[in-house]
Amino acid sequence: MHERLESHFETVLARNAGEREFHQAVREVLESLGPVVDKHPEYVDQAVIERLCEPERQLIFRVPWTDDQGRVQVNRAFRVEFNSALGPYKGGLRFHPSVYLGIVKFLGFEQIFKNALTGLPIGGGKGGSDFDPKGRSDAEVMRFCQSLMTELYRHLGEYTDVPAGDIGVGEREIGYLFGQYKRITNRYESGVLTGKGLAYGGSRMRKEATGYGTVIFTEEMLAATGRSISGRRVAVSGSGNVAIYAAEKAIQLGAHVVACSDSGGYVVDEAGLDLDLLREIKEVRRGRLTEYAEARGSARHVAGASVWSESCEVALPCATQNELDAEQAAGLVGNGVIAVAEGANMPCTPEAARIFQDKGVLFGPGKAANAGGVATSALEMQQNASRDSWSAAYTEERLTRIMKGVHERCAVAADEYGQPGNYVAGANISSFLQVADAMLSHGVI
Ligand code: NDP
DSSP, X not given: OOHHHHHHHHHHHHHXXXXXXXXXXXXXXXXXXXXXXXXXXXXXXXXXXXXXXXXXXXXXXXXXXXXXXXXXXXXXXXXXXXXXXXXXXXXXXXXXXXXXXHHHHHHHHHHHHHHHHTTSSOEEEEEEESOOOTTOOHHHHHHHHXXXXXXXXXXXXXXXXXXXXXXXXXXXXXXXXHHHHHHHHTOOOGGGSSSOOGGGTOOTTHHHHHHHHHHHHXXXXXXXXXXXXXXXXXXXXXXXXXXXXXXXXXXXXXXXXXXXXXXXXXXXXXXXXXXXXXXXXXXXXXXXXXXXXXXXXXXXXXXXXXXXXXXXXXXXXXXXXXXXXXXXXXXXXXXXXXXXXXXXXXOBOHHHHHHHHHTTOEEEOHHXXXXXXXXXHHHHHHHHHTTOOOOHHHHHHHHHHHHHHHHHHHHHHHHHTTOTTOHHHHHHHHHHHHXXXXXXXXXXX
16 A cells, blocks of 8 residues: 555544454555555645545434334444535445444445446445344334334435445335335435335336446456457356346346355356246245255255355356455466456455456456446436436446446556556546545535
């Protein structure tokens, strides 16, 4: 790390003790910014970097709710409004038992840069709760969402802060959250949440956008080196929203997608994943991957293991943070992987990411590769603001253009700062410059 940034990083460590994932996300960005600081010392002189690492506002609150047995349960919820230099805070809500402040801050910090890369006017934020939706009835999920929104609503608004989904938060949860916001405020403010159902202001392609965008970004990286995903063996981790639609787009582009996972293990299906079956199990029944292997003769389920022990040419980690480590990265390289794109946020450990880069594997970091989700959320806000609804084809065309733009911005910045082909440096530098310039224009706030 550049010596002028080291002391800032020390401050981040001291001020945010114990928040391991947040430290990791900040370190990754600061390690890229050395050449920028040499060229533009004003960013350090005017404390832009220190300000960027300190959220504008952090909310932590209690969420009491009653379960189906009549017992009162208490969860903790968070909203970190990290940076509004480019627009209203924008970023999803995650419901998972592992959620604590350090996870929300890492995600919120990443979101600032990701949102800048889309070229759309959105700031960065993130939220969530340690609530575990697994095994909960619809009625319990609804009561939890209503209680959470009863506190959160006062901090939201289409020009203030606009949440969306993430792990454990999909269309069902967004529906309950929107209903409660509308009831409390007595306003039909469609643009206050994204990821809504199509019946009430949702955008076509939002569900598909993150996964599709990840594959479009991958195809751009491959095309830049004269290759394509067509005909290649692809493995995906996770079997949630991002994973399913990454697999779908890869298949559309002619790839052979053979594996996916959940927190219980993974399936390999040499005949190619049957996405209708996967969707039925995961999206409709909210079931487990073991059911996939039971229903399909060509598939085998491996319990308790990581999908990254399987060989593939293109790896799309789409589950969760730090799910792919150095040993697995070395294994993938040994088995001939040529491209890795992070559909999830920070799924590769720093050591794994370094191995891919050192070995010449194309590596698309999450803040670039999975930016299609938030970009399409911003398109949803545009449709809501103009009381309009676009076709799937038009929305996908916009998404494709945006992802090509993200790739272009990363590639140009990497070239300009002397690191051609380094998408991590390119993503961090390009987005930092945009956010930092906006912050400087706004004065010391
Ligand atoms: P979902 O809840 O729809 O799916 C998550 C998937 O990952 C599930 O298959 C889940 O398995 C698996 N998973 C979660 N935690 C673990 C774990 N600790 N170990 C192994 N598998 C795990 O979430 P999304 O698909 O929406 O999100 C996935 C990733 O993509 C996250 O990192 C998210 O931040 C990122 N992302 C999402 C966007 C979106 O638009 N949804 C936008 C940009 C990034 P199980 O069901 O067993 O828990």
